[in-house]
Structure formats: structure tokens, C-alpha cells
Amino acid sequence: MTASEPTLAGADRRSPVLSIENLTVELAGEHGHVRVLDDVNFEIGARETLGLVGESGSGKTITALSVMGLLPKSARIPSGSIEMEGEQIVGCPLSDLQRLRGSRMAMVFQEPMTSLNPAFTVGDQIGETVRRHRGASRRAARARAVEMLDLVGIPNAARRVRSYPHEFSGGMRQRVMMAIALACEPALLIADEPTTALDVTIQAQLLDLLRDLQDQLDLALLFITHDLGVVADICDRVMVMYAGQVIEGADAETLFEHPEHPYTEGLLRAMPHIETRSGELFSIPGSPPAPLDRPPGCAFNPRCGYAEPTCTADAPPLRSIEPNHTTRCLLAEKLRLQGVQE
Amino acid sequence: MTNPRESEPFLQVSDLSVTFRVTGSGFRRVPLHAVSDVSFTLQPGETLGLVGESGSGKSTTGRAVLRLIEPTHGSVRLRGEELTEMSRKELRRKRQAMQMVFQDPYSSLDPSMTIADSLAEAIKQHEDLGRTDVRERASELLDEVGLGRHHLDRYPYEFSGGQRQRIAIARALAVRPELIVCDEAVSALDVSTQNQIIKLLERLQDQEGVGYLFIAHDLAVVRHISDRVAVMYLGRVVEQGPVEQIFERPMHPYTNVLLSAHPIANPARQRGRERTVLRGELPDPTAPPSGCAFRTRCPHEFEPCATELPDLVEMPNGSFVRCHLHDQGPVLGGSTVRVLPPESRGDRRAATSDETVSTDAE
Known part of the structure; x- marks a missing residue:
């Protein structure tokens, strides 16, 4: 590798x-x-x-x-x-x-x-x-x-x-x-x-x-x-895209284990597993916006469980949160998002 | 009349076989045994x-159960009534109890009909209602699948894939079926939509007691939704049993290889995983290998495999397995195939199968 x-x-x-x-x-x-x-x-x-x-x-x-x-x-x-x-x-x-x-x-x-x-x-x-x-x-x-x-x-x-x-x-x-x-x-x-x-x-x-x-x-x-x-x-590395934007990027292990964007967390949680049977499947509510009716602010905010008033204001830029780890979430530092275990 | 035992199977499929005549090499017509001796039962819910x-x-199995493809042999009993011997007319009536949801809902909805009309067509098959009642029932169905009634007068093209699949499910529900065959019903959907549809199917099952024959290639989805699982290879069931047993203690080498090929969404684990990669591709179904059809790709082939077709044998854990490792020789006798060393991991790159004949069986 x-x-x-x-x-x-x-x-x-x-x-x-x-x-x-x-x-x-x-x-x-x-x-x-x-x-x-x-x-x-x-x-x-x-x-x-x-x-x-x-x-x-x-x-x-x-x-x-x-x-x-x-x-x-x-x-x-x-x-x-x-x-x-x-x-x-x-x-x-x-x-x-x-x-x-x-x-x-x-x-x-x-x-x-x-x-x-x-x-x-x-x-x-x-x-x-x-x-x-x-x-x-x-x-x-x-x-x-x-x-x-x-x-x-x-x-x-x-x-x-x-x-x-x-x-x-x-x-x-x-x-x-x-x-x-x-x-x-x-x-x-x-x-x-x-x-x-x-x-x-x-x-x-x-x-x-x-x-x-x-x-x-x-x-x-x-x-x-x-x-x-x-x-x-x-x-080796992964970039997650949502509504035409990269919303998170990191090396594969980091992204799976420590996601820094709620959408990534949602995708990971939504995956059914062959190793264990989850009680109830998680699904991200709603569906992605059509290119014509993007919401103001963060494109994911209407579906995001963590959204705050600031999320609907300005479109957040992609920024580094750690070396080699970028996210478009304004709240990333505050949130303790769940990745895959181990 | 109520059924004395709630857990009585309402669907009983025995020795179901489907043989197609296809054009083989040299343009000869040859038989293709698409399904051989498949048996299972299904209880309500x-x-x-x-x-x-x-x-x-x-897929052929799913269709043959509904007689969308005529079984060549075997029996399908729904509440004790034999479907394979019914006349077309009787079958038409009986089919109301059995519905199918396909992978691509766009191809199963008439593009020139509004959703209300599509649903009305199905409702009238089942109930003799006046126009306003039909419309009311159609709205109820849309509510049930999580779409608002304001969608009634729209056309299929106005909906997303997930919404169309909801409509297809609403249409299937219109006749209050006991059985729904889901043929890759969530395969074309993105993961969040897929999960919404799976949850919908689960909720409907809880409410209405529908039984599902859930055909899918995504093992993770199958693990989630199934109570029991049947694994098929070249037309035969090679292993069948309770879902936990199939996934935790696979008895057939093919089951094990399928599970091992399914990537785990966890880089550290996926990369550190002991994997058995299957050699080659599916053999020509018009000339399947003698004995056990899986032996040409099996890492554990031994003496009897080429000559004798193994029987489907019951294991102590409640699974049924068609493999000589369990019924002959020294080997497993009821333990999971995972105790064997994963042999012949050799050249994983080369594909060993030579020719593949294209068929239109599925």
C-alpha cells in the first residue's frame, strides 16, 4: 500500500x-x-x-x-x-x-x-x-x-x-x-x-x-x-460529495472512523451490515435538493439533525479541521460524530 | 373460518423446477435448468x-411461484390450493393474493396514467367500489406508503426513483395481498432512499402480516430484512436456514465465499480480513458440472463431489445444506465451513473460467 x-x-x-x-x-x-x-x-x-x-x-x-x-x-x-x-x-x-x-x-x-x-x-x-x-x-x-x-x-x-x-x-x-x-x-x-x-x-x-x-x-x-x-x-483517500460540492475529504480510515460532517455520519449509519443485524435501519430523512432549489446556507441543513440557525445563513466553505481532513460543516468542532467502530 | 394455527405456512413450494429451451453452441436447442427442485414455505408476516x-x-424462482413463468415441474400451494394446476381464469383471481415489486418501478407503472388511475385499476380488481370510494382508497394507499394524497393526479415521470417505488408498493397493496415477491426492489436506490423503502416494507409487514419473498444480491440488506434465507447456485438451493445461522455459521462453501466477497464498510477491518475469493465465473448453465455444480469453483472439492449430487440435508443448527463435506467422508458433519482453512487463495487475479455462453434465462 x-x-x-x-x-x-x-x-x-x-x-x-x-x-x-x-x-x-x-x-x-x-x-x-x-x-x-x-x-x-x-x-x-x-x-x-x-x-x-x-x-x-x-x-x-x-x-x-x-x-x-x-x-x-x-x-x-x-x-x-x-x-x-x-x-x-x-x-x-x-x-x-x-x-x-x-x-x-x-x-x-x-x-x-x-x-x-x-x-x-x-x-x-x-x-x-x-x-x-x-x-x-x-x-x-x-x-x-x-x-x-x-x-x-x-x-x-x-x-x-x-x-x-x-x-x-x-x-x-x-x-x-x-x-x-x-x-x-x-x-x-x-x-x-x-x-x-x-x-x-x-x-x-x-x-x-x-x-x-x-x-x-x-x-x-x-x-x-x-x-x-x-x-x-x-x-486511499475519500471525498464525499453532496449536491455538487465536496463536503468532506480525508484518508479512508479517518473518514470512516472519525467523520467530520453529519452527512458522512448519516451515510455510515445508514449502511446495513452483514456482520450484525441492526435493530432498525437508519435513514437520512428527506432527499437531496434539486440543483435549482438548493437551500440557503449549508446544502445539507434541511436534512441535518444538528442544524443550527447559523447553518442556514452563509454557505460554509470547505476548510481544514485537521491536517489532511477537510469538512464543510460549520459545527464540526462542536459535534461528536459517530464513525464505524474499531 | 380462521386458521387454527397462526404459524401455519400459507405458501408451500415443493420441488419447483423451471427448464428453458435455449440456443446452445451450434444453434442446437438445449435445455437450461434454471431452477431445480426448490422447496420452501412461508408463514404470514x-x-x-x-x-x-x-x-x-x-428471479426465475420468484416468477415461477406467481406463474409469471410456467414451472416445468413441482407444486406451489397457496392456502392449500395448488396454483400450478389452475386455469388462467382461476389464477387471475388467485393472483390478487400475490403481488410482485420489481427493481425498476418506472417500467411497471404506465407512464400515460396518473397515479390515481394506476391505483384505481388495481383497486377495482379487488373491490367493487364507486368512483369516489376508489379515489378515497387510492389516497389511503398513498398515505400508507408515506406519499401525500396531493400526488394523486400526477404522472410517474414527476417522481423520483424512491417515490416511484413507493407507488409500486402502494399498487401492490391495493389488492391486500398475502405475499409480495420483491425482486431487487431496493437495488437501484441510493442508500438513504433504500432504507426508507425497507422500513416501509417492514412496517407494512407488521401491520398487514404480508409475507415477503425477498430476492436481492445485497447480502447486508437480506440480512437485515429476512427471517430465513435460501442461497442458490446454478438453479439449486445449496443452503437454507434461519438468517443468523446462514450469516454466522455458513455450512456451504459457496455461502461462505459469498459472505467473504461482500466488502465491509470499515477500511481497517476490510483490509485486515481473511478473504476467500471465488475462482472463475458461473459455469455454462446449459452444461453444468456433474455431481455438485459448485465443485469447479469450490476450494474444498473432494472425491464424491464430481460424481454424486449431494442431498439437501438438515443440520443440527436448523439449516439445510447440499454439500458432501457434511454428509460424507471425514470432514464437517454439521460444523460451519469456516473451520476449514481457506485453501487455494492462489492467483486471485486470473479468472479461470474459459467461455461463457450468453443465455437469456434471467
Whole structure:
């Protein structure tokens, strides 16, 4: 494990692979532009896994799509910076993005079948990336495809390279997606709920594989999930998102054991466990606000059991409460929030 | 007439089997045994959890109980009446006692009907009421599932996923069912919404005494909601028993591996955990392994496993297990499989299964 110095500010380590500053994203809607991502900041270094956690609509996927330059046409980035290995992505020409995507940064999605082309063999699809970015010959691309299938643990790679996506199971398809994503040895892999559609047994295999690949390829990994169990398994650091904002960030153990935001505490309490049977399940009352009707002040205040009048006044900034631990809760020092035991 | 014994099972499923004909290799039609000899009972107010990987036959079992898929063989008795022999017409009447809630409520609600109309349709199946009474009953149902009656004249698209699932549940409740089959009913929801729905299901069970057949892949949810659990693998129940026993003292290697694969939301514990990772993927269901179907992925395979299909045997702790470790040879004879060393943890990266045939069984 390379959790040696999980620095949130990333101050004095090797320069980060990905660095995001003050990123804000707006989507055009019927009533003008709506802010869907608000002031997001983070860095990821080589061999590091950062987890983005939150419920649907919290802005996890928008963050990922901003990095890949894959935001929908209706989106705009009014402020902020995304640097991939020092190269600015916000506002850069499409040709630069196309060069970076696949070669320096890559992404795998929840449903591999929608990202694989059913009409081409997996070998062709892995080879395509290599031919495009490295100008490899057909023969070299095929050899690389076999090598990659082998790397991601698909048996009989030399033969399977001629198979079509439908001939693979869900777990195997996700391995194929990883082979495509990693064929040009990118520095950053974004995994957006890569195991959510899979059985737990297959999920465990894939998480092990990801860890292995990260070690071998020095990957920086941005892992998006709503499953706190998966976070506990694979992430070095975690950022919790709510209503388009990061509301807490820390290394994984600290965040689980000493949460500093009531929403994080709520998520942790709400998890049913396989080890013990809780009397009654806890659920956070209400539901997250729609982007158009964010409450004034802290976005979580209407659902928060600890809210005080100050919470509805000003929007709290993300601030450090301990070294490498940030929170957006005004009351964090006062509250004694419960984390997981041990 | 009241039932003399309250705890009498109202649902009795025996040797339920479903076989599909699917296209195998070389375009031949081959049988796929999606469900084989599944038996269980359900008492009023009780929840049976049904778990297993996709392709294990858990959804097919749920559907076959309601005869949404015709069982090939076996019996389903509801209050003593045999469902598998009923005519379509009788079944239609009887189905009112049995409802199903699916994973995606959007696909089970008619997008062109208001919530009031959707509910009215279901209410009229069950009760002969005038228009105002139907509307009153519909409002009651919405209240019951925690949605206000001001939602009555809205359309499905105006609701969030959690709200739609509440509506689907309200619709199921309209006919006052005894049994609700929940097929991944909370799987698509975020955790706080999921818990709200689970609490709703629990409350309704307390109030109305509904029995649930709760099909889910999330073991933590199943542990929370179930009284008893059946674990399925390739169409067969491999272990079945009281929820605490299944989770605390798993007897079947497959149960143990499933539990071990479920990540614990606690980094320190999850990372320090002894894990048995399952090798490979589900075998081709049209050509399942001989003997015990799990043996190709089992860390404890021994001699009889390839030749004999183990019986479902009762254990001292009240579980039923289909495994030769318990009925043959030196090995377990009723202790939990956790006492065995977790063998063959070897290369966890490689997937050992070779080909997987795509089927449309589930």
C-alpha cells in the first residue's frame, strides 16, 4: 500500500497526475444555467486511489466527465482549472483532448456493453487505441491486444482476442474495458461505478485486479462509487460529495472512523451490515435538493439533525479541521460524530 | 373460518423446477435448468431472503411461484390450493393474493396514467367500489406508503426513483395481498432512499402480516430484512436456514465465499480480513458440472463431489445444506465451513473460467 503520505493538499510530493482547482460546472436548463458542480478541489498522485462517494446527482460523474472533456454540450465551466500532468484541460482544443484521452487518461464505466462496439472483436477494439495513439502497425496492435487481455486476467488471450463482446460475461467485459483503457499505459484511470452491475464475487476479483494493475502501471485511480464497502476496500483517500460540492475529504480510515460532517455520519449509519443485524435501519430523512432549489446556507441543513440557525445563513466553505481532513460543516468542532467502530 | 394455527405456512413450494429451451453452441436447442427442485414455505408476516449470483435462478424462482413463468415441474400451494394446476381464469383471481415489486418501478407503472388511475385499476380488481370510494382508497394507499394524497393526479415521470417505488408498493397493496415477491426492489436506490423503502416494507409487514419473498444480491440488506434465507447456485438451493445461522455459521462453501466477497464498510477491518475469493465465473448453465455444480469453483472439492449430487440435508443448527463435506467422508458433519482453512487463495487475479455462453434465462 502506498498510503504513506495521503496529503489532501498534496504539498511536497511528486507533482500530482491530476489536479483540479475551484472547478465549477453549470448546465443549461429551462431557467438559465444551473450549477451542478461547485468549487471542487483535489489532486491525485501516481499509485494513489481517490474515492468519490455520494448519492446519485451529487456530482461524482460530472466531475469525471469534466476531466475527460466529455461534458454534454449544454454544460459550461465558468471557473476552475483541471490540469492533467501539468496540461490545462479547461478550454483546451478538442485535438489536445483527443490526444490525452486514451493515451494519458482513460475511463471505464458501469455498463461495459454500452461502451463496447458489438460489431468488432475485442482485439480490434483494444488495437484501435494503440494504432491511433502510437501509430502501431496492425500486427503490433494485435500483439498488444493479446498482451493486454492476458494482463487483465482473461484466459487464452491469444484465442479470445478474436471474440466479440457478446461472447464475454459481464465481469469479463469489464476486464476487456480495462484492457482497452490501459492499452496505452495512461497515467490516470477514472473508474465510474465499475463493479456496481456485477455480483459481489466478480466485484472482489475486479477490485483485486485493479489494485494489481495500479501497482504495475503506477496508475493514479479516481474511483467513483456509492458503495462504502467498495471504498473501504480500495480507496486511499475519500471525498464525499453532496449536491455538487465536496463536503468532506480525508484518508479512508479517518473518514470512516472519525467523520467530520453529519452527512458522512448519516451515510455510515445508514449502511446495513452483514456482520450484525441492526435493530432498525437508519435513514437520512428527506432527499437531496434539486440543483435549482438548493437551500440557503449549508446544502445539507434541511436534512441535518444538528442544524443550527447559523447553518442556514452563509454557505460554509470547505476548510481544514485537521491536517489532511477537510469538512464543510460549520459545527464540526462542536459535534461528536459517530464513525464505524474499531 | 380462521386458521387454527397462526404459524401455519400459507405458501408451500415443493420441488419447483423451471427448464428453458435455449440456443446452445451450434444453434442446437438445449435445455437450461434454471431452477431445480426448490422447496420452501412461508408463514404470514415472514420474510424469506433469496440470494445468489446472477444466473443462480433466484428471479426465475420468484416468477415461477406467481406463474409469471410456467414451472416445468413441482407444486406451489397457496392456502392449500395448488396454483400450478389452475386455469388462467382461476389464477387471475388467485393472483390478487400475490403481488410482485420489481427493481425498476418506472417500467411497471404506465407512464400515460396518473397515479390515481394506476391505483384505481388495481383497486377495482379487488373491490367493487364507486368512483369516489376508489379515489378515497387510492389516497389511503398513498398515505400508507408515506406519499401525500396531493400526488394523486400526477404522472410517474414527476417522481423520483424512491417515490416511484413507493407507488409500486402502494399498487401492490391495493389488492391486500398475502405475499409480495420483491425482486431487487431496493437495488437501484441510493442508500438513504433504500432504507426508507425497507422500513416501509417492514412496517407494512407488521401491520398487514404480508409475507415477503425477498430476492436481492445485497447480502447486508437480506440480512437485515429476512427471517430465513435460501442461497442458490446454478438453479439449486445449496443452503437454507434461519438468517443468523446462514450469516454466522455458513455450512456451504459457496455461502461462505459469498459472505467473504461482500466488502465491509470499515477500511481497517476490510483490509485486515481473511478473504476467500471465488475462482472463475458461473459455469455454462446449459452444461453444468456433474455431481455438485459448485465443485469447479469450490476450494474444498473432494472425491464424491464430481460424481454424486449431494442431498439437501438438515443440520443440527436448523439449516439445510447440499454439500458432501457434511454428509460424507471425514470432514464437517454439521460444523460451519469456516473451520476449514481457506485453501487455494492462489492467483486471485486470473479468472479461470474459459467461455461463457450468453443465455437469456434471467
